[in-house]
Amino acid sequence: MxxxxxxxxxxxxxxxxxxxxxxxxxxxxxxxxxxxxxxxxxxAPGLVDLQVNGFKGIDLNNLELQVSDVDDLCEVLLKKGITNFYPTIITNSDERITSLLTTISLACENSAKTNCCIAGIHLEGPFISLEDGPRGAHAKAFVKAPDWELFTKWQHAAKGKIRMITLSPEWAASTNFIQKCVASGVVLSIGHTAASPEQIQEAIKVGATMSTHLGNASHAKLPRHQNYIFEQLASDNLWSTIIADGFHLPDSLLKIFIKTKPNKTILVSDATSFADFPAGDYTSHIGGEVTLDSSGRLFIKDNPNMLAGSAQSLLWCVHQLIEKKILSLKDAWNMASIKPTEALFGSSNNLLQxxxxxxxxxxxxxxxxxxxxxxxxxxxxxxxxxx
Ligand SMILES: [Zn+2]
CATH class of the missing domain: 2.30.40.10 (Urease, subunit C, domain 1)
Structure with missing residues (x-):
């Protein structure tokens, strides 16, 4: 043997x-x-990352994205223990989204290895909130109401690989859109939202099953009782994804999110192309001039309080939770490996079993x-x- x-x-x-x-x-x-x-x-089971914008100089939302970049990204992530990931395409013009999705689906067609790594595509936007704060760094000019016909065109360009979409249910068209998405097998995640509690409940009723990076991309101040974070946190039907890089959420909030949904919490990296770079000043096509400091925190150079995305891997996030004694190795690892698969497919096929x-x-x-x-x-x- x-x-x-x-x-x-x-x-x-x-x-x-x-x-x-x-x-x-x-x-x-x-x-x-x-x-x-x-x-x-x-x-342990291979790590599964539902939200990857890029890594180590490769930017999935760069319009010059080549098929070889997607292949290279798979190689880089395999070295970080990621056996499956969901390339994340964010808000952009209709044509640019089409072009990026086409490149990723071509990469999957051309390489069996790449196809093995990419379990699906995560479309984050453009059907999100227009409001500053919830919109995050997404370009306002391209944010729009949910449009099923447009989404169908994108799914066609992606050769059916869009597996999850992040949307805000504050749009009137979202109920109908969510129903169609879910019926077509696409997982609906609530995120970048300023929706009312009622709109969140309606989205859940018609099939939304996830929250995207809960606690991030929100207003700086919220009504103390009724708000979109508590409403999602209180729902037994929603899985939460959280960015546990040590910078996006304070430890107290990480603990609350995890304790509230011990079986329905998923770690995501939300990594950008600056992940795995040495500390220094860089230029981002989204945030302009950014700084990565020696602790691993990525922020807008002129506004150090404003994060410019994540520069850390999913492996780092797992380690953060263990190091801070928020979770055991087993529980932290499961939230970054078998739980993402369970959330998307109903059960995990990647257990150590x-x-x-x-x-x-x-x-x-x-x-x-x-x-x-x-x-x-x-x-x-x-x-x-x-x-
Ligand atoms: Zn986001």
């Missing part, structure tokens, strides 16, 4: 040493490892945080730091 098909490491859930045997892309057997391991590596797909990560905890040692996709080692 090929020795690469058996992985020996600590089970991320129990700390117990296990052998994970992989055959034809699936987990065939998991058994207790009798011998002492010569390393303290963990094995016999019969499940062998999308796996071997990693260690060291003084740098969490470090990926190997990434395994459909049973094949696609990244290895060691021999």
């Amino acid at each position: 090929d020795k690469n098909t058996i992985f020996e490491a600590l089970d991320y859930r129990t700390n117990n040493p296990i052998n994970v045997e992989v055959e034809k892309g699936y987990i065939k057997r998991i058994s207790e490892c009798k011998e002492e391991l010569d390393s303290a590596y963990y094995i 016999v019969g499940h797909k062998a999308n796996l990560v071997i990693f260690e905890k060291n003084n740098k945080g969490l470090e990926i040692i190997k990434t395994i996709q459909s049973g094949a080692i696609v990244f290895s730091k060691i021999n």
